[in-house]
Amino acid sequence: MQTWLRRIATLFGMAFIVALVLTGCGPDAGRQTTSTLGDLAAGGSITSGGPPPFIVEMWGYFLSPFLWQGAWIALKITTVAMAIGLLLGLGLALMRLSGFWMVRSTAWFYIWVIRGTPQLLQLVFLFDALPELGIRLDSITTAIIGFALNEAAFSAEIIRGGILSVNRNQSIAADSLGMGKFLTLRRIILPQAMRAILPGVFNDTIGMLKLTSIASIIFVNELTFRAQQIVGQNFRFFTVFIAAGLIYLVMTSAISLLQSWLEQRYDLEADRTKRKDAGPLARLTGGFLFSPARPAGSSNEAPASDEAPAVAATSVARQLDETWLARIATADDIVAPVGTPFVVARNVQKSYGDRQVLAGIDLTVNRGECVVILGPSGSGKSTFLRMINHLEGLDWGEIRVDGQTVGYDYAGGRPKAVAGLAGAKARARIGMVFQSFNLFGHLTALENVVEAPVRVHGTSPADAEKLGQELLASVGLGNHTAHLPHRLSGGQQQRVAIARALAIKPRLMLFDEPTSALDPELVGEVLTVMRRLAAAGMTMVVVTHEIRFARDVADRVIFMDEGNIVEQGPPEQVIDAPQHERTRRFLRMVGQVETGEEKA
Amino acid sequence: MPANMWTSAVAFAIALGFSGAAMAQTPACEPDKLAEKYPGLVGKTVKFGADPQTPPYTMRDGTDFDKVIGADTDLARAVFECHGIPYEIFLGGWSGLLPATISGQIDVFWNNLYYTAERAKQVDYVLYMQAGTGALTQAGNPKSIDDITAMCGATAAAGLGTVEEAALKDQDGKCTADGKPGVTVMSYPDLAAGIRLVQTGRADILMSDLALVQSLAIENPETYAVAFKILTGFTIGAGVKNGNDELLQAIYDGLVAVQAAGKQVEIFETYKIDPDLIVAAEVRKD
Numbered sequence: 106m107q108t109w110l111r112r113i114a115t116l117f118g119m120a121f122i123v124a125l126v127l128t129g130c131g132p133d134a135g136r137q138t139t140s141t142l143g144d145l146a147a148g149g150s151i152t153s154g155g156p157p158p159f160i161v162e163m164w165g166y167f168l169s170p171f172l173w174q175g176a177w178i179a180l181k182i183t184t185v186a187m188a189i190g191l192l193l194g195l196g197l198a199l200m201r202l203s204g205f206w207m208v209r210s211t212a213w214f215y216i217w218v219i220r221g222t223p224q225l226l227q228l229v230f231l232f233d234a235l236p237e238l239g240i241r242l243d244s245i246t247t248a249i250i251g252f253a254l255n256e257a258a259f260s261a262e263i264i265r266g267g268i269l270s271v272n273r274n275q276s277i278a279a280d281s282l283g284m285g286k287f288l289t290l291r292r293i294i295l296p297q298a299m300r301a302i303l304p305g306v307f308n309d310t311i312g313m314l315k316l317t318s319i320a321s322i323i324f325v326n327e328l329t330f331r332a333q334q335i336v337g338q339n340f341r342f343f344t345v346f347i348a349a350g351l352i353y354l355v356m357t358s359a360i361s362l363l364q365s366w367l368e369q370r371y372d373l374e375a376d377r378t379k380r381k382d383a384g385p386l387a388r389l390t391g392g393f394l395f396s397p398a399r400p401a402g403s404s405n406e407a408p409a410s411d412e413a414p415a416v417a418a419t420s421v422a423r424q425l426d427e428t429w430l431a432r433i434a435t436a437d438d439i440v441a442p443v444g445t446p447f448v449v450a451r452n453v454q455k456s457y458g459d460r461q462v463l464a465g466i467d468l469t470v471n472r473g474e475c476v477v478i479l480g481p482s483g484s485g486k487s488t489f490l491r492m493i494n495h496l497e498g499l500d501w502g503e504i505r506v507d508g509q510t511v512g513y514d515y516a517g518g519r520p521k522a523v524a525g526l527a528g529a530k531a532r533a534r535i536g537m538v539f540q541s542f543n544l545f546g547h548l549t550a551l552e553n554v555v556e557a558p559v560r561v562h563g564t565s566p567a568d569a570e571k572l573g574q575e576l577l578a579s580v581g582l583g584n585h586t587a588h589l590p591h592r593l594s595g596g597q598q599q600r601v602a603i604a605r606a607l608a609i610k611p612r613l614m615l616f617d618e619p620t621s622a623l624d625p626e627l628v629g630e631v632l633t634v635m636r637r638l639a640a641a642g643m644t645m646v647v648v649t650h651e652i653r654f655a656r657d658v659a660d661r662v663i664f665m666d667e668g669n670i671v672e673q674g675p676p677e678q679v680i681d682a683p684q685h686e687r688t689r690r691f692l693r694m695v696g697q698v699e700t701g702e703e704k705a
Numbered sequence: 706m707p708a709n710m711w712t713s714a715v716a717f718a719i720a721l722g723f724s725g726a727a728m729a730q731t732p733a734c735e736p737d738k739l740a741e742k743y744p745g746l747v748g749k750t751v752k753f754g755a756d757p758q759t760p761p762y763t764m765r766d767g768t769d770f771d772k773v774i775g776a777d778t779d780l781a782r783a784v785f786e787c788h789g790i791p792y793e794i795f796l797g798g799w800s801g802l803l804p805a806t807i808s809g810q811i812d813v814f815w816n817n818l819y820y821t822a823e824r825a826k827q828v829d830y831v832l833y834m835q836a837g838t839g840a841l842t843q844a845g846n847p848k849s850i851d852d853i854t855a856m857c858g859a860t861a862a863a864g865l866g867t868v869e870e871a872a873l874k875d876q877d878g879k880c881t882a883d884g885k886p887g888v889t890v891m892s893y894p895d896l897a898a899g900i901r902l903v904q905t906g907r908a909d910i911l912m913s914d915l916a917l918v919q920s921l922a923i924e925n926p927e928t929y930a931v932a933f934k935i936l937t938g939f940t941i942g943a944g945v946k947n948g949n950d951e952l953l954q955a956i957y958d959g960l961v962a963v964q965a966a967g968k969q970v971e972i973f974e975t976y977k978i979d980p981d982l983i984v985a986a987e988v989r990k991d
Binding site for chain 2: 325334
């Protein structure tokens with residue numbers, strides 16, 4: 106990509122030099138070379154000697170300040186209108202994705218009207234009808250507003266498409282970290298949607314630049330209109346239009362270069378270690394906060410611990426710091442003493458349409474306990490897990506974590522989500538690990554880990570980075586902090602996901618089939634990390650098919666089927682001596698496909 | 706009916722008022738007396754709109770594209786300078802000029818504007834020249850077309866939505882009705898595009914404003930010729946939004962003074978427009 110950019114730049118440079126040489130050629134070069142109507146219409150020669158008169162004449166027009174002033178007007182209108190249009194378009198796109206019918210249809214109506222009516226008429230309307238209402242806009246302002254309103258409608262659909270192209274798991278992961286909607290949009294969704302959005306938006310930009318000529322009807326004297334005026338005066342359409350075309354080409358080439366640059370910025374495949382200093386735009390839209398090339402703490406006053414660079418350098422996987430984990434597990438802000446009820450679910454019910462998924466679950470998890478939920482697909486175990494941290498809403502019943510509901514209001518009798526839901530989730534500090542990892546695809550391993558501490562919990566970047574380095578080293582990924590998720594194996598990704606969940610200093614860890622998407626040989630490395638977590642006294646609820654893990658690590662095993670808890674108890678009871686036929690049947694089937702973690 | 710009679714009576718009275726004023730003092734160029742003669746225009750910059758793609762009425766100066774010249778523009782300048790009224794030219798596409806005048810975005814539409822009863826419902830006119838239609842063809846008139854009735858089988862160009870376009874389509878119908886080949890009408894969006902049609906031989910005839918066609922043929926005798934001309938009976942004037950009587954009066958007075966000084970003839974000669982097309986300034990409402 107960069108080589109390609111360099112080539113383009115070189116080409117432009119050469120063209121410029123040739124142009125300069127040409128400029129110096131004819132005696133009339135660089136001036137407007139038309140004289141009278143008769144002169145030129147008769148096709149008289151303008152120069153004697155030098156390059157062909159055609160070239161000189163065209164070059165004269167190309168350098169004409171009169172045309173370049175028009176180009177500048179076109180560029181000005183395009184730049185401002187695109188900026189406003191994109192902002193409005195983003196708003197409209199979000200309105201189109203809203204859960205409220207009225208909001209959705211308002212945006213749809215706007216887009217329907219604006220896209221469905223000629224822009225020329227819109228401009229005339231703004232310019233000539235608004236004065237009736239006492240709003241009198243000048244030409245340029247009208248053009249900017251007109252083009253911005255139009256672009257809003259078109260870009261709304263492009264942006265909506267971009268947002269929809271981002272995997273829904275990304276926002277679920279952000280949700281589980283307590284990131285609010287706006288934060289998720291700005292930091293997680295939009296940076297990834299950019300790849301899909303940029304080509305369409307730049308198409309629109311170039312289209313708009315060329316289309317500003319229709320604003321001549323409201324007295325905007327931009328490039329095409331000016332070219333037509335010259336032609337209207339001397340009828341030298343060939344040279345004038347070629348010159349105007351070249352000016353357009355120069356401008357659209359610049360826009361294309363900007364597009365290439367931005368696309369490269371948002372390219373997930375690009376090598377991030379080469380991007381040293383990200384601009385403010387990139388910082389705003391995420392992904393470039395921490396330069397992987399910079400050693401930890403080097404640009405911060407916070408004392409860099411001696412071990413941080415050493416940790417990053419070592420290839421030996423350090424054991425997860427059990428003292429640190431124990432410190433989290435025994436944090437002061439946890440009310441429930443160890444061994445007493447910590448997660449208490451009562452009569453939890455959930456339906457999707459007519460289908461009942463949970464039929465009234467009652468379950469208590471004690472602090473420090475590791476509970477494994479087993480059950481066939483569709484038994485409701487994952488749904489239940491996601492209701493603990495409110496990724497799914499309760500239909501009925503309640504779930505309390507350390508005595509508090511996670512973002513519910515029971516004022517009306519039924520559970521209702523509170524307004525500051527993201528804040529409630531952040532305060533609950535429940536870490537979650539997903540089957541498909543759900544790492545933020547545009548962020549490096551380290552950036553994934555520090556995102557929530559910095560953005561949600563207000564930890565200083567330096568401290569968060571230090572913690573992130575340590576956590577990644579602890580799960581054996583000290584050498585991979587600067588890698589994007591797609592460069593990591595499944596097992597490595599899941600370990601980053603565990604580090605990310607741990608970075609919010611969780612009071613409770615939820616695991617939703619954390620090894621189901623892994624190759625058999627990678628399962629062990631993830632289970633090893635989970636074992637150490639359990640050993641450190643972390644309260645954990647694990648949905649898994651790993652029977653061996655359940656037997657070895659779980660304090661209690663729960664078997665669910667068809668939205669009910671069929672039986673529960675210590676692993677040796679539920680796994681080795683199940684009471685129910687349904688449990689026995691399930692265990693027999695799972696036993697046949699179980700993968701061995703001893704390979705780790 | 707009584708309402709119409711009342712309107713006519715009022716119009717008559719206004720017309721009398723104008724002529725009375727004209728009789729009382731012959732309009733003259735007195736820039737110092739602006740406050741006395743047109744107090745409402747003091748401190749106001751008059752915005753007049755024109756399309757700079759309409760030679761010889763309004764166009765860019767070939768030696769300096771930043772300058773706008775042309776018969777209409779020079780005449781407007783002469784009129785406003787006659788009274789010492791500051792002015793500003795607004796340049797835009799022709800079809801945007803009338804809506805802008807009506808909405809008040811500009812004060813005067815001064816660019817080859819034909820008087821029609823329909824337009825007069827929304828703007829008041831000060832008329833100053835007669836319009837005609839000219840047929841432009843290649844030098845030497847290769848197809849010997851000397852009248853609109855001789856156009857059967859020819860290809861002709863006219864501006865989109867103009868009276869000329871309508872006339873050509875009408876002629877096309879007549880030709881086919883007589884069992885002759887019809888007229889192929891090519892409508893162009895801007896004049897330069899139409900002229901290219903004749904230049905490249907894609908069209909045999911271009912029907913447009915007479916003054917324009919004549920000046921083109923005079924300027925480029927090697928390339929173009931006037932095939933024929935039709936005096937249509939249309940008159941051309943400056944358009945002011947209804948109700949802006951003081952400005953209308955100022956333009957009228959200014960035109961009378963400029964015409965009396967022979968300035969309009971001078972301007973027309975500069976742009977090779979036949980001075981016979983000049984008519985005495987006249988206010989026309991509705």
